[in-house]
Amino acid sequence: MASISAISVFLLLVNYRLSTALVSPGFKTRITSEGLTYANSVALDVLSKAIIGVSVPDQSGTASIVTYHLTGIHITEFNKPASQVTLNPNGVYWTGNNAVIQMHGNWRYNTLFISDSGNFDVSATGVSFHENVALSKDTNGRPHIKASGCGVSIGSVSLTFHGGASWLYNLFSSIVANDIKSALVGQVCGAVTDLINTNGENALSKLPVTVDIVNTFLLDYSMDEQPMFQKNFMESYHKGEIDWKSSPAPPPFTAPPLPPRNDTSRMMYVWVSDFMLNSMLYQGQLHKFFAYNLTAQDLPLANRSALNTTCHTLLCIGNLIPQLQKSYPNCQVDLHMRSASVPSVAATPTDVLGSASGIIDFYARPVTGNNRGNRLFRYSIRNTPAYLFTLNVTMSTAADVQVKNETIYGKLRDVKFGVKVVKTTIKDINDKALQFIIDIALNTVVIPKINSIGAKGLALPTIENVHFVNPSLSLMQRTVLISTDLHYAP
Structure with a gap:
């Protein structure tokens, strides 16, 4: 078994090609x-x-x-x-x-x-x-x-x-x-x-050509052409596509051209196109993965009262929208969130940028039950939440990306968003007043969930016992480039 693992270093280093394909890959190694x-x-x-x-x-x-x-x-x-x-x-x-x-x-x-x-x-x-x-x-x-x-x-x-x-x-x-x-x-x-x-x-x-992501998506690293070679280095082009695990299918777009790099001072270079993550975002939108019903129970205990219509603290939605206190007392507001279009990610030479657009439907749900004689009975039948209004939310963000060992990690930063009421049963809603509620929802629930996926990382394909040494990451147009040396440790 030792010799099987050891020879893998040699195989890893010779299993690369220079592609003349017309279709750009999502993943490339030199x-x-x-x-x-x-x-x-x-x-x-x-x-x-x-x-x-x-x-x-x-x-x-x-x-x-x-x-x-x-x-x-x-x-x-x-x-x-x-x-x-x-x-x-x-x-x-x-x-x-x-x-x-x-x-x-x-x-x-x-x-x-x-x-x-x-x-x-x-x-x-x-x-x-x-x-x-x-x-x-x-x-x-x-x-x-x-x-x-x-x-x-x-x-x-x-x-x-x-x-x-x-x-x-x-x-x-x-x-x-x-x-x-x-x-x-x-x-x-x-x-x-x-x-x-x-x-x-x-x-x-034993070389992994597919990687499971949150048991929902499947990252495909398979080769799609025969290897080819240059005199002083070898390059390999791979599919680099993330599919829906249960029904894989290509997205309706292709990877952008990978930018050239002439540096050969390190042992290995890896180009990761932003096509990889964009293909995942497309599949998530197609299969309604980016939908979530947020309730007060999803918030940290200190913030749960923010969704109350009857307020015992200053910062709650009932104070922001007084009509809620009047028409829907003793309720908590639920947020039914979903993406409105396919989110996108773009790598630039200076940053990794993301944008998304979403729809949030607000509902009032009684928290004291449906007792006979209680006026909650007028607008809530069998505890079915009552529709209030709909917001269109746009979000822009940047991301910190780093490589550690053989995995790429990411974390959102500089998240900015805007809100606009597009439909309502409530009069005199102030868009800016709702920024507070959206801020809580995004920063305490949505963004941490996204960052938890980024914290698990995107595993790069390596053979057993082969490790990156002092890897560095640099940004290029539509691409993240990793430069590294290698070490074999059986």
Whole structure:
């Protein structure tokens, strides 16, 4: 399992592309030469651990009058080669040069008159390998990896025998060396290829391409085209769309073009288009997610009296609208809130801005019951709230956005709103007087609910045990850009 997780660093850093798509993505990632250098270092560490203990097939043969058998041959040490990862139009080319491999095994021989046995040590020097790593996507938009075209060369193989008669070694040592050399080529290639094809594919299968959001929305990070590569970096374009979880469907708009960035000083760059959040807002409006009936019980205890029509404090809706005290005494006012149109978010080079428009219907609800003879009975049948009036509320806001670990967090600030009465059964309502009630509703209920979602954050797709190091966030046109280094910690 350790090798499966470790190779994931290498896979994360090679699973990116330069897209020539006409449709802009909602999410884009770039891996630079710095990232590839780190990936190569991690991959070599994984290979070094994986190849220790690898068995070389038993060897038997005849040399002159000697029949020999070599058994239990296994690799005991692997001194890492000088290595690098380079890019080509089809993927990644991984090379290693001048590694040293130590092996140990048992030998047995017999001649016409003598038989003997012992053990031996082998040192293979000048071991080099190369491997083509092809990257693609499967039918579900998941990344797929496959190694091909492996090649291994070995400079020399020397043997040290223990036990037996030394005069016999020279009769078959050169033949044994050639046998082991040939067998070792296949084993090294097998270890490198298996690390990619088996462990690597297993690691990629765990890469999240969808993320659940408040058990209602589903963020789709799937790839929609085959990878492509540049000389000095790799880029990957992803869907980056948030759908309604139970019935995913694309919004009637596409992501705006992502702004270019030439910086390659960090290992990894992530472009997050504001299309991602706007697609969520569209789905929320379509499925009536942004609707809420607010009552006094939703407010903090100290503010609940603000919705009373019969006032025992100065600041309550009954004092703001005196007719409520007269016509609807001993009631509390409920606010039936819903968005009037799709809210929107726009990233700019200086800020993240949001706007929304909503409708709030006000109702009076008795709090003392429906006793016979009580005049509440005139306007409230079986405690059904009585309609009062409707407000149109517009809201504008900015947001503080930050990245921590592998998650983007957001919090609203500078919230401003305006109100206008659009329908009423109550005369002489002052729009400005209602600002107080709306302020309480927004700042004690609505905005905290939005910020609670922002506090949970938007998880970025990363493979297990790969972490961001010193990530920074900058704003661009319609885009949030994250720059980070990476660290693998199994």
